[in-house]
Amino acid sequence: MRRVPRPSGSKRGQAKPRAPGARRAPAGRPYHHGDLRRVLVEAAFELVGEGGAEAVSVREAARRAGVSPAAPFRHFASRDALLAAVAEEAQRRFRAEIDRALEQAPAGDPLQQFRCVGLAYLRWAMRNPTHFEVISSRRLFDHDGSAAVSSDNAGVIGLTERILQEAHAGGQIGTSDLKQVLIAGRALVYGYARMAIDGHFPRWGVADGEATAEAILDLFMSGIARRSGHS
Numbered sequence: 001m002r003r004v005p006r007p008s009g010s011k012r013g014q015a016k017p018r019a020p021g022a023r024r025a026p027a028g029r030p031y032h033h034g035d036l037r038r039v040l041v042e043a044a045f046e047l048v049g050e051g052g053a054e055a056v057s058v059r060e061a062a063r064r065a066g067v068s069p070a071a072p073f074r075h076f077a078s079r080d081a082l083l084a085a086v087a088e089e090a091q092r093r094f095r096a097e098i099d100r101a102l103e104q105a106p107a108g109d110p111l112q113q114f115r116c117v118g119l120a121y122l123r124w125a126m127r128n129p130t131h132f133e134v135i136s137s138r139r140l141f142d143h144d145g146s147a148a149v150s151s152d153n154a155g156v157i158g159l160t161e162r163i164l165q166e167a168h169a170g171g172q173i174g175t176s177d178l179k180q181v182l183i184a185g186r187a188l189v190y191g192y193a194r195m196a197i198d199g200h201f202p203r204w205g206v207a208d209g210e211a212t213a214e215a216i217l218d219l220f221m222s223g224i225a226r227r228s229g230h231s
Contacts, residue, residue, distance in 0.1 A: 037075045037085070039065045044086045049130035053137075058082055088148045090131040095152050097124040098159070110166035111173070115221050117160055118189050122213040125193035132193060157182075174226040181224050188220055 043064040047055045058079055062072045076082040101120035105113040125132040135149070143149050164178045175181065195201065196209050206212050 036065065036067065036071065040072050040075060040082065041085050041089050044082050045090075045130055045134075048086065048134060052133075053083065056083060056086075084146045084149075087134050087143065087146060088152075090128075090134040091149045091152045093128070093131060094121075094124055094135060095156060098156060109172075110163045110170060111221070111225060114160065114163050114167060114185070115217060117163065118185060118217050118220075119214060121189045122193060122217070123210060125189075126196045126209050126213070129197045132197065136190065136193075160185075171226055173224055175224065184224075185220065188216070192216065 040058075040061045043061040044056050046064065047057075047060060056079060058072050058076060059069050061082060062069050065072075072082070076085065097120050098117055101116045102113060105116040125136075135143075135153075143153070160182060161178070164173065164181055167173050168176065168178060173181065192213060195204070195206075201207075201209055
C-alpha cells in the first residue's frame, strides 16, 4: 500500500491545531466544591495583613478567590459578616493553640499550666500576626457583637482563672489577689505581642523574640510564685 507523505515539518504525536473559535478548557477554580466560604475567609486574612481592616471588601475577596463578585453573598451578606467570620476563625485557631499547650503541661502543676498558656499566647501571636490583629484590635469589628468570638474569649479567660485558683489553693501563688495577677499577665503577653507586631524589637535589641518572650514570662512567674519561708 502506498503511504501518503506527511507534510514537511510535522512530527508524530504532535497536537493538532484547534479549529477556529475553539475554546480552551476553563482553568480550575482555586477551591473545591462547597469550600468557597473557607477560601473567602483566607482571602480576607490576606487583605487584613496587607492593609488592615480598611483593605477588606467582599468584592476583593471574591476576586482573589477567582469567583464572580456576586458569589460570596451566598455566604456573607456584608463586609461586616465577612470580618466576623475572619475573627471567629482566628479565635478558633487561637483557642486550639491554648488547648494543645495545656495537653503538654504537667497535670498536677497549675502554675506551670499558667506559664504554658502565656507562652502559647505569645508564640501564636508572633507566628500569626494577622490572626492576632484580628482578635485583639477593636478597630476591625464589634467583638461583642459576635457570640462565637465572645464565648470563646470568655472560655479562655475562665480557663485561666480556674488555673490560677488551683495554683493559689495549692499554695503556689504568693498573693490572694488573683484578678490583679490575671490582668498583669494579660498586659504582659498582650504588650509584648504588640511590640513584636509593631516592629519595636530592633529598638530594644531583641534579636530572638520567642527566647526573650520565655525569659520575661519566667521573670513574671518568679514574681507571683510563693517563696519558701514566706506566708
